[in-house]
Amino acid sequence: MYQKTITGREAGQRLDKYLHKLLPEAQSSFLYKMLRKKNIVLNDKKADGSEKIACGDVISVYFSDETLQKFMGGSPTAQTHTRTGQSYGICMPFKDSVSVIYENEHLLIADKPAGVLTQKAEASDVSLNDWLIARLLTNGEITQEDLRTFRPSACNRLDRNTSGLVLCAKSVAGAQMLSDALRIRSLHKFYRLYVKGRIDAEETIEGFLQKDAKTNTVRISKTASADAKESFIQTRYLPIRQEKDKTLLEVELITGKSHQIRAHLASIAHPLLGDYKYGDRAWNDTYKKAYGVTHQLLHAYKIVFPHLDAPFTDISGMTFYAPLPAVFETVSDPFAPN
Numbered sequence: 001m002y003q004k005t006i007t008g009r010e011a012g013q014r015l016d017k018y019l020h021k022l023l024p025e026a027q028s029s030f031l032y033k034m035l036r037k038k039n040i041v042l043n044d045k046k047a048d049g050s051e052k053i054a055c056g057d058v059i060s061v062y063f064s065d066e067t068l069q070k071f072m073g074g075s076p077t078a079q080t081h082t083r084t085g086q087s088y089g090i091c092m093p094f095k096d097s098v099s100v101i102y103e104n105e106h107l108l109i110a111d112k113p114a115g116v117l118t119q120k121a122e123a124s125d126v127s128l129n130d131w132l133i134a135r136l137l138t139n140g141e142i143t144q145e146d147l148r149t150f151r152p153s154a155c156n157r158l159d160r161n162t163s164g165l166v167l168c169a170k171s172v173a174g175a176q177m178l179s180d181a182l183r184i185r186s187l188h189k190f191y192r193l194y195v196k197g198r199i200d201a202e203e204t205i206e207g208f209l210q211k212d213a214k215t216n217t218v219r220i221s222k223t224a225s226a227d228a229k230e231s232f233i234q235t236r237y238l239p240i241r242q243e244k245d246k247t248l249l250e251v252e253l254i255t256g257k258s259h260q261i262r263a264h265l266a267s268i269a270h271p272l273l274g275d276y277k278y279g280d281r282a283w284n285d286t287y288k289k290a291y292g293v294t295h296q297l298l299h300a301y302k303i304v305f306p307h308l309d310a311p312f313t314d315i316s317g318m319t320f321y322a323p324l325p326a327v328f329e330t331v332s333d334p335f336a337p338n
Contacts, residue, residue: 002061002068006053008105009142009171010150015042016049018059021149023071039063072148098131101320106174106311107167108132109303110154111322114163114295118154129153132168141170155179156189159259164191164300164322177312182256186306191251192240192324193298194273194331195265196283199247204236207264209257217277218259220267231257235264243333245283246273262296272296273331291331299324 010018019031019040034040035049039062042051053059061068099111110128112118117127132152136142142152155167155178167182169175181187208230211218224230234254241248247270251261262278265271271279273287275296287293301322308316 002063004059004061004149006055006057006059007146008055008173009146011053011055011057012172012176013053013150014049015047015051015053015059018053018149019049022059023061025073026071034061094126095131095134098128099322101165101322102315103170104314106171107169107178107315109320110166110168112158112163112166114161114325117160118157118166128166128168132170136170156182156256158300159298161295162298162300163325165189165303165320166300167303173311177308181306185254188304189253189256189300190302190304191253191261191298192301192328193249193251193261193265193296194246194328195249195270196246196273196280197270198242199237199239199249199270200242202236202238204234204254205264205268206232206234207267209233209260209263211258218257218263220263231255233257233260233264235261237265241332246333248328248332261298272298287331291327293327293331297325297328297331299328 004022006018016028016031016035019026020028023031031040032049035047038046041047041060041062042053043058044060063071094113094116097113098116101109101111103109110132112128117125119129120127129152132154133142133147136152137144150172152168152170153175155169155175158164158166167178169178178187207220207222208224209218209220210225210230220233221230224232232255236252236254238250238252239247240250249265251265253261259278262272262275266275266278271283273279273296274284274293275298276284279296284293299322301324302319304319305315305317
């Protein structure tokens with residue numbers, strides 16, 4: 001027999017979904033059959049899988065050791081230990097450059113430096129998600145066994161060369177809250193960036209975005225095409241400071257699509273400084289030669305949370321900031337009017 005006591009980090013998910021994570025090699029039909037036959041029980045009672053598990057609940061699995069190991073996918077200790085040694089903190093050159101802006105039992109707000117992936121693009125990559133798991137394992141907040149049924153991870157994704165605030169879920173409840181807030185857009189995200197040219201007034205611009213997966217680029221149009229494959233986008237910007245050949249902007253991402261800020265501003269002739277994918281190469285080369293700018297200067301600098309109920313009252317209505325990277329000061333015009 002195998003028993004598992006549910007932790008606060010795992011609470012809030014359906015029993016059947018939890019069982020799929022615990023026993024990934026078992027088919028759904030088999031798991032439901034085991035529930036009906038009471039080979040899997042919740043708090044010593046028959047369950048149908050639709051129950052939401054709570055902290056302190058006990059799941060009992062009446063399988064032989066051989067069967068249990070088969071449906072768990074082999075030896076959990078051996079598998080997770082290998083992944084931990086290879087990925088979670090051993091070869092992580094950026095681990096000391098990630099700052100923690102805020103943390104509680106359900107979430108962590110990180111300040112990601114440019115150059116770091118939020119999540120893996122390839123199996124060999126080391127990402128912010130790996131940093132998060134390494135931190136929680138090292139602090140003793142989770143065990144390798146816990147990773148079977150819940151994997152802490154980032155809930156909003158920043159491009160590799162975009163710096164700033166990333167919201168990370170440390171529990172199922174945290175993941176559900178962040179996912180819902182991002183989906184209904186009750187959580188507001190603001191960016192700081194430099195664009196080419198002069199912008200004098202606040203404005204909200206709209207358009208339609210279509211992604212080309214082969215080239216990993218997006219195209220912006222003012223109207224939707226007949227096949228309606230584009231996504232409607234809205235971007236609001238506010239000039240903070242005008243300089244000789246550029247403007248420091250604050251941008252609120254109303255809709256959050258891949259490369260939205262970079263492509264949308266480039267489409268109105270205000271490309272981001274350092275953006276070689278959508279920007280002005282000659283202008284970028286000038287700043288690269290003078291200041292060593294090699295990537296877009298785009299920083300997720302502020303997040304405003306909506307009103308939240310327990311267990312998130314500590315961050316209800318709160319605003320969090322990530323300081324601007326030093327390169328923003330390096331490229332600024334000291335004689336620009338404030």
